[in-house]
Amino acid sequence: MPDSPxxxxxxxLLAGVHPATASRAxxxxxxLLVSEETANRxxxxxxxxxxxxxAVARSLRTRRSNTVGVLIPDLNNPLFPPMVRGLADRxxxxxYVALIGNTDGDDGRGRRVFEQMRARxxxxxxxxxxxxxxxxxxDAAHSGVPVVLMNRIAADDSFPSVSVDNEAGIRLLVxxxxxxxxxxxxxxxxxxxxxxxxxxxRAFRSAMADAGLAVPDSRVAFAxxxxxxxxxxxxxxxxxxDSGCTAVAAGNDMLAVGCYQALDEARxxxxxDISVVGFNDMPFIDMLRPPLTTIAFSxxxxxxxxxxxxxxxxxxxxxxxxxxxxxxxxxxxGSTGRSS
Amino acid sequence: MPDSPxxxxxxxLLAGVHPATASRAxxxxxxLLVSEETANRxxxxxxxxxxxxxAVARSLRTRRSNTVGVLIPDLNNPLFPPMVRGLADRxxxxxYVALIGNTDGDDGRGRRVFEQMRARxxxxxxxxxxxxxxxxxxDAAHSGVPVVLMNRIAADDSFPSVSVDNEAGIRLLVxxxxxxxxxxxxxxxxxxxxxxxxxxxRAFRSAMADAGLAVPDSRVAFAxxxxxxxxxxxxxxxxxxDSGCTAVAAGNDMLAVGCYQALDEARxxxxxDISVVGFNDMPFIDMLRPPLTTIAFSxxxxxxxxxxxxxxxxxxxxxxxxxxxxxxxxxxxGSTGRSS
DNA sequence: TTGTAGGCGTTATCAC
DNA sequence: GTGATAACGCCTACAA
Numbered sequence: 001m002p003d004s005p006x007x008x009x010x011x012x013l014l015a016g017v018h019p020a021t022a023s024r025a026x027x028x029x030x031x032l033l034v035s036e037e038t039a040n041r042x043x044x045x046x047x048x049x050x051x052x053x054x055a056v057a058r059s060l061r062t063r064r065s066n067t068v069g070v071l072i073p074d075l076n077n078p079l080f081p082p083m084v085r086g087l088a089d090r091x092x093x094x095x096y097v098a099l100i101g102n103t104d105g106d107d108g109r110g111r112r113v114f115e116q117m118r119a120r121x122x123x124x125x126x127x128x129x130x131x132x133x134x135x136x137x138x139d140a141a142h143s144g145v146p147v148v149l150m151n152r153i154a155a156d157d158s159f160p161s162v163s164v165d166n167e168a169g170i171r172l173l174v175x176x177x178x179x180x181x182x183x184x185x186x187x188x189x190x191x192x193x194x195x196x197x198x199x200x201x202r203a204f205r206s207a208m209a210d211a212g213l214a215v216p217d218s219r220v221a222f223a224x225x226x227x228x229x230x231x232x233x234x235x236x237x238x239x240x241x242d243s244g245c246t247a248v249a250a251g252n253d254m255l256a257v258g259c260y261q262a263l264d265e266a267r268x269x270x271x272x273d274i275s276v277v278g279f280n281d282m283p284f285i286d287m288l289r290p291p292l293t294t295i296a297f298s299x300x301x302x303x304x305x306x307x308x309x310x311x312x313x314x315x316x317x318x319x320x321x322x323x324x325x326x327x328x329x330x331x332x333x334g335s336t337g338r339s340s
Numbered sequence: 341m342p343d344s345p346x347x348x349x350x351x352x353l354l355a356g357v358h359p360a361t362a363s364r365a366x367x368x369x370x371x372l373l374v375s376e377e378t379a380n381r382x383x384x385x386x387x388x389x390x391x392x393x394x395a396v397a398r399s400l401r402t403r404r405s406n407t408v409g410v411l412i413p414d415l416n417n418p419l420f421p422p423m424v425r426g427l428a429d430r431x432x433x434x435x436y437v438a439l440i441g442n443t444d445g446d447d448g449r450g451r452r453v454f455e456q457m458r459a460r461x462x463x464x465x466x467x468x469x470x471x472x473x474x475x476x477x478x479d480a481a482h483s484g485v486p487v488v489l490m491n492r493i494a495a496d497d498s499f500p501s502v503s504v505d506n507e508a509g510i511r512l513l514v515x516x517x518x519x520x521x522x523x524x525x526x527x528x529x530x531x532x533x534x535x536x537x538x539x540x541x542r543a544f545r546s547a548m549a550d551a552g553l554a555v556p557d558s559r560v561a562f563a564x565x566x567x568x569x570x571x572x573x574x575x576x577x578x579x580x581x582d583s584g585c586t587a588v589a590a591g592n593d594m595l596a597v598g599c600y601q602a603l604d605e606a607r608x609x610x611x612x613d614i615s616v617v618g619f620n621d622m623p624f625i626d627m628l629r630p631p632l633t634t635i636a637f638s639x640x641x642x643x644x645x646x647x648x649x650x651x652x653x654x655x656x657x658x659x660x661x662x663x664x665x666x667x668x669x670x671x672x673x674g675s676t677g678r679s680s
Numbered sequence: 681t682t683g684t685a686g687g688c689g690t691t692a693t694c695a696c
Numbered sequence: 697g698t699g700a701t702a703a704c705g706c707c708t709a710c711a712a
Contacts, residue, residue, distance in 0.1 A: 052455065052458060054461065055459045055460045055461065056396055056399045056400050056405060056461050057400050059396045060394075060396045060400050075415070076421045078623070081415040082416055085415060085416060085442060088440075088441075088442065092456075097456055097457075097460065099437055099439065100428075102428065115392065116432075116437055119394070119395045120395045120396065121394065121395065121396050260627075283416065283418070287628050287629070288627050288628070288629070289627070289628070289629035290629075
């Protein structure tokens with residue numbers, strides 16, 4: 001018995017009722033429409049035949065696929081797996097499955113997987129790939145199904161979104177460095193076309209200004225992506241241009257890792273010569289040499305919250321689009337020390 | 341136009357043909373059944389209306405969902421994202437999308453997501469969760485759709501599978517340690533109910549025997565899972581019981597990381613006091629202190645090969661189930677040194 | 681409370 | 697080469 005084309009009709013037949021009745025008995029919402037006795041008979045028949053409803057047929061009929069499309073920049077970035085876990089776990093509890101697609105930051109790829117998902121009639125989208133101005137976002141908004149943003153948010157607040165409070169996080173970092181006596185702090189800013197990159201950079205400037213510290217251009221480098229390579233490149237740029245900085249604030253942990261490499265090459269010691277801070281407290285970052293001082297928050301919760309926001313929409317509870325900011329925490333480790 | 345219920349019928353109407361003809365014109369395999377002129381008219385109409393076929397309806401009719409179920413122990417383990425990428429990228433190129441589910445090594449969870457996928461009529465499965473004896477595997481075999489194993493293989497060779505050559509890898513590691521003068525080598529073995537755990541442990545014993553070295557029980561600890569915590573626990577056990585070992589071979593990198601922690605706590609230095617080797621060369625493991633000597637192989641390729649094996653089956657090319665072993669490479673880093 | 685009938689959008693099998 | 701028809705498995709008005 002390798003194949004199992006046991007359908008609703010089979011169950012109905014065994015239970016001695018009409019398929020429609022069997023359908024009603026099997027679905028919780030409509031079960032009360034049927035007498036308890038027949039309901040039990042149907043349930044028993046279904047159990048005996050090991051009936052599993054055909055989700056495809058159901059989707060076609062109900063026009064709901066119980067499926068959610070999730071766009072991730074790159075699953076290899078350790079920041080995302082926990083988010084995806086939080087998201088998928090929560091969705092699963094509500095009967096949805098997640099279709100996960102990687103975009104590699106490439107618009108073409110992003111659009112292709114988006115269309116794939118649309119063709120499969122996903123009931124909603126969770127996008128972790130949002131840029132501040134993003135054509136895909138506009139399309140998604142017009143796709144007729146709910147869209148939630150995760151990690152990165154859009155320029156306006158038109159989408160329900162979940163992100164970390166970047167401003168608060170950066171402030172914690174700058175205050176920490178200042179408290180250690182640093183006054184000459186460089187910045188490796190992330191891409192300015194995504195909210196995390198822009199918000200952190202702005203927060204950095206504003207926190208520095210509040211501390212009465214200048215940020216000369218020579219101490220700022222802009223990474224084109226949140227990658228180790230770009231962190232490396234930017235750190236070299238800063239080291240080459242500037243002679244005075246005693247600390248580097250990287251736009252995220254990946255950039256900080258690249259910064260580590262540049263320091264190594266320049267035979268500079270962290271934190272003895274230069275302190276480094278990151279952002280995200282991504283998995284395994286605490287095992288680097290030295291362990292990185294950074295901003296922590298629950299990645300899993302970001303995903304779980306995103307799922308909740310989407311589930312709200314999916315259930316028709318269309319509230320105002322709101323942005324949830326999860327709380328950042330400063331984690332002080334070995335990469336920061338007193339200004340030399 | 342927020343909603344887009346543009347269906348085949350609409351296209352047919354605009355092109356002035358019957359829906360069946362439109363269908364034929366739109367599908368590559370059947371396009372040659374229709375005159376070139378009408379085919380072009382249909383294509384033009386489809387383009388104008390931005391027609392996207394409803395994959396759900398198609399699935400119902402063709403009984404193929406163009407969907408593949410993928411079971412992963414835990415996406416948070418950095419070993420798996422690259423595999424999933426290799427798998428999903430390859431599948432995507434052939435029109436399939438991957439449904440990814442985490443099991444957390446829990447049978448109940450595994451079964452639930454498996455059933456979810458079955459209900460969605462996936463066309464095949466890729467399982468990275470196989471234990472040597474595994475009830476889920478038996479069920480999957482009887483599910484009537486192709487099954488491929490990834491990373492872990494089954495006790496017999498009844499499934500097409502992709503894995504690294506564990507024996508060769510372990511031999512490289514042991515030879516490396518022996519060449520450094522180590523004779524007293526401990527082993528943190530992975531779970532013995534999965535192929536990777538068992539094969540590596542057996543290979544370790546056999547490589548040691550070939551080198552004429554004894555492996556007393558006090559120098560072997562068995563981890564219940566491939567986790568940092570278990571590596572930590574096992575390493576403490578070995579350190580507590582034995583006084584003579586100068587090197588530890590961990591069943592994988594996660595266990596090696598746990599071993600690092602135990603060494604730190606015992607104020608032992610690696611590699612000065614004790615050398616450590618891992619297995620997998622998982623992402624970021626090269627950034628630890630010290631960088632880990634381990635066995636590398638292309639995780640992405642493992643996923644890609646698994647996809648190829650599955651695609652073969654999906655296309656009806658049912659060859660003998662074969663096991664593909666990808667080639668391991670020894671990566672010598674800072675965690676191994678001459679025996680003290 | 682249960683049965684009837686129709687259709688979700690597509691493709692396969694007939695005819696023409 | 698094209699059109700008509702039916703069916704994939706399920707759900708839901710509506711009727712009984």
